[in-house]
Amino acid sequence: MKKYDIAVVGASGMVGGELLGLLEKRRFPVGKLYAFNSGRRAATVKFRGKKYACCAPSFEALKKSDLVFFVSTDEVAEKFAPRLAAAGVACIDDSARFRLAKNVPLVIPEVNGGELKPSKKLIAGPNCTLTGAAVALARVRARYGIKELRLATYQAVSGAGKAAMLRLEEELKASLRGRRLPSGGPFPRPIAFNLFPQVGGFDAEGNSGEENKVEAELKKIWADKAVKISVTSVRVPVLRGHSLAAWVNTRRPFTLAALKKEFARTPGLKFFARAQDYPTPLAHGLRTDIVYAGRLRLAHTSPDEFQLWIVSDNLYKGAALNSVQIAEQLVKL
Ligand SMILES: NC(=O)c1ccc[n+]([C@@H]2O[C@H](COP(=O)([O-])OP(=O)(O)OC[C@H]3O[C@@H](n4cnc5c(N)ncnc54)[C@H](OP(=O)(O)O)[C@@H]3O)[C@@H](O)[C@H]2O)c1
CATH class of the missing domain: 3.40.50.720 (NAD(P)-binding Rossmann-like Domain)
Known part of the structure; x- marks a missing residue:
């Protein structure tokens, strides 16, 4: 060979x-x-x-x-x-x-x-955040088209590199001893026992760098300039594994039963059909080769819209x- x-x-x-x-x-x-x-x-x-x-x-x-x-x-x-x-x-x-x-x-x-x-x-x-969404939605997108996508992200600190992992560990130890570390380091706010809606710097419209990356890169991967994408990126005190809450508007009508079949056959995805079997970063974001999704349901905001919860390992598939x-x-x- x-x-x-x-x-x-x-x-x-x-x-x-x-x-x-x-x-x-x-x-x-x-x-x-x-x-x-x-x-x-x-x-x-x-x-x-x-x-x-x-x-x-x-x-x-x-x-x-x-x-x-x-x-x-x-x-x-x-x-x-x-x-x-x-x-x-x-x-x-x-x-x-x-x-x-x-x-x-x-x-x-x-x-x-x-x-x-x-x-x-x-x-x-x-970017490690959009990978989970792109893999999870691949088959559904091919069959029904995606008109609009809204994402709220819950991003692990390892997405910001080794120094960020160490910072969370140090802040956690200090907090548990009743101390607070001086500000500075890789994050704009304390991360231990906290979360913040900022991943990267902000542009003139108030979008963060991460939010802009997810939108622009998904459009390129999907070769679709018309799809509308809105993102709020949040850094959470999780060491590894990014989670996404997704609201997806399709171009063509779907039924939940048909969506379930598509998700079950999507390459690189393990789909949990029962609501209580949802994935989490601890169980599904640590050295996992595939993307996980669950909590599929109809959205109440539009008849063409469904909701999905996605978890993937930012350091592996991301x-x-x-x-x-x-x-x-x-x-x-
Ligand atoms: N972390 C994620 O989840 C993730 C996901 C997708 C993409 N990425 C991308 O992957 C890259 C690495 O991220 P990471 O999380 O692994 O960061 P990291 O833990 O901070 O590691 C950065 C690596 O780059 C090396 N490096 C820094 N400056 C260098 C230079 N001038 N010449 C050669 N090597 C240099 C560092 O070496 P020293 O140890 O000597 O500083 C270290 O080995 C970044 O571009 C990041 O955007 C990361």
Whole structure:
């Protein structure tokens, strides 16, 4: 079997760690492995029982690979990915930098895997929040169309990286001892025993960066500029697993029984038909390969509208797993 030399830029981070674990678990045909971090601190990562020291990336070092996973920052992706892609190195980028770029496919394999082509060397993975919705709604959208989508999100702190996970743990410990940490760190408000409707900065209309990403990226993945999408993103004190409450208006009439059949057959989705079997981040958002949904019901606001509760692992399907699935599909092309 052909093997591929792989580089992971951001190997010491939250997504990088999961990505290495998934390459191993899913037996991706890795030849040589190169691990990179910022170079600002010493870090080693483990892959197939062997330790790899991370170092700062350079174009020459990255060019030795057949495939580079970018799981670091927008700036790092911008600096290296287009040049590497032009030199024939496949680049899968989990940062936001190229998601809306015209010639860069934004891919969730179960939803729009057909966008992957041998000629497209730079591929983006979407924001971790919308992935659950895109996977869960794929079959229903194909059959009934989606006219309007409203989402309220309940986002885990790991969506903001390693520093954010540590911040929640520190705040929780301090709160339980009756102390409060000085403000600062990765969040705009205290997160322990709290939540806040802000993920990213605000634009002139008062929408957060995350809300804008979900809307724009879903429209690109669905190749549908006309669909109307409204989002409120909330950060909650959950370590891992994003949850979404969705209100969906369809273009064509549906029955609940027919929707249930579509959800039961949706690739990458486990659908709970009974109301009391709903998924939660603790049970279904921790190293899970699929998306979970439940609490399907008619909305009271419109006869064309239904409600759904969705949970997925932001670090797996929302990031590392999606990237590995893209790579698995690329090597088959
Ligand atoms: N977390 C999620 O749920 C999620 C979901 C979808 C997409 N993403 C995206 O995935 C990327 C990584 O997120 P994360 O949550 O894993 O963040 P993280 O835990 O903060 O890790 C960031 C990684 O990037 C490395 N890095 C930082 N600056 C670098 C530089 N100049 N050169 C090389 N490496 C550098 C860090 O190395 P050091 O340790 O040396 O700083 C670390 O390995 C981000 O673009 C994020 O938007 C994250």
